[in-house]
Amino acid sequence: xxxxxxxxxxxxxxxxxxxxxxxxxxxxxxxxxxxxxxxxxxxxxxxxxxxxxxxxxxxxxxxxxxxxxxxxxxxxxxxxxxxxxxxxxxxxxxxxxxxxxxxxxxxxxxxx
Amino acid sequence: xxxxxxxxxxxxxxxxxxxxxxxxxxxxxxxxxxxxxxxxxxxxxxxxxxxxxxxxxxxxxxxxxxxxxxxxxxxxxxxxxxxxxxxxxxxxxxxxxxxxxxxxxxxxx
Numbered sequence: 001x002x003x004x005x006x007x008x009x010x011x012x013x014x015x016x017x018x019x020x021x022x023x024x025x026x027x028x029x030x031x032x033x034x035x036x037x038x039x040x041x042x043x044x045x046x047x048x049x050x051x052x053x054x055x056x057x058x059x060x061x062x063x064x065x066x067x068x069x070x071x072x073x074x075x076x077x078x079x080x081x082x083x084x085x086x087x088x089x090x091x092x093x094x095x096x097x098x099x100x101x102x103x104x105x106x107x108x109x110x111x112x
Numbered sequence: 113x114x115x116x117x118x119x120x121x122x123x124x125x126x127x128x129x130x131x132x133x134x135x136x137x138x139x140x141x142x143x144x145x146x147x148x149x150x151x152x153x154x155x156x157x158x159x160x161x162x163x164x165x166x167x168x169x170x171x172x173x174x175x176x177x178x179x180x181x182x183x184x185x186x187x188x189x190x191x192x193x194x195x196x197x198x199x200x201x202x203x204x205x206x207x208x209x210x211x212x213x214x215x216x217x218x219x220x221x
Binding site: 035041042043058090100101102106 | 116153155156157160199211212214
């Protein structure tokens with residue numbers, strides 16, 4: 001069982017370019033999340049989805065968008081990247097919003 | 113505002129016991145989680161507390177006092193592989209996790 005996969009593993013992106021970070025889970029979890037992790041700060045929630053077809057904004061949603069067309073996939077899109085979006089991005093999933101979250105391996109993004 | 117506080121870094125000796133504290137102020141409380149994160153890797157679940165008291169799981173135990181807004185993670189018989197960051201997270205009234213910045217634990221032989 002793969003659990004949660006993320007792609008790419010790492011990426012260097014020019015400022016102003018768009019990019020989609022991919023996240024796929026095979027555990028049939030209802031809820032999925034996108035976090036960013038920056039040195040010295042806790043994980044910060046960007047967007048979440050409690051079930052397929054619904055999404056919600058987290059603590060730091062500006063500059064990011066998500067979609068949840070099906071249970072397994074939860075892509076995160078940066079429409080026009082800025083250097084402050086340089087971070088490690090983690091996708092996570094849980095059976096429901098009340099349960100422990102399982103994390104993907106992360107995507108390290110550098111915006112220059 | 114919402115706040116989770118934990119020490120930035122701690123050092124302990126192999127074979128010893130260490131206690132990592134976490135204090136929180138959040139809008140509502142629906143449980144507290146501890147995660148372990150090795151450098152360059154994803155966080156992995158360690159423990160969950162929703163009622164006051166101690167939860168024991170092998171070498172790891174987690175304690176919660178809701179009235180004090182306080183939790184600790186206790187690691188016994190420390191091993192070198194326990195060198196990692198330990199993240200405290202509280203589930204708030206919206207059922208979202210609010211995360212502390214993590215405590216980097218360094219184990220020395």
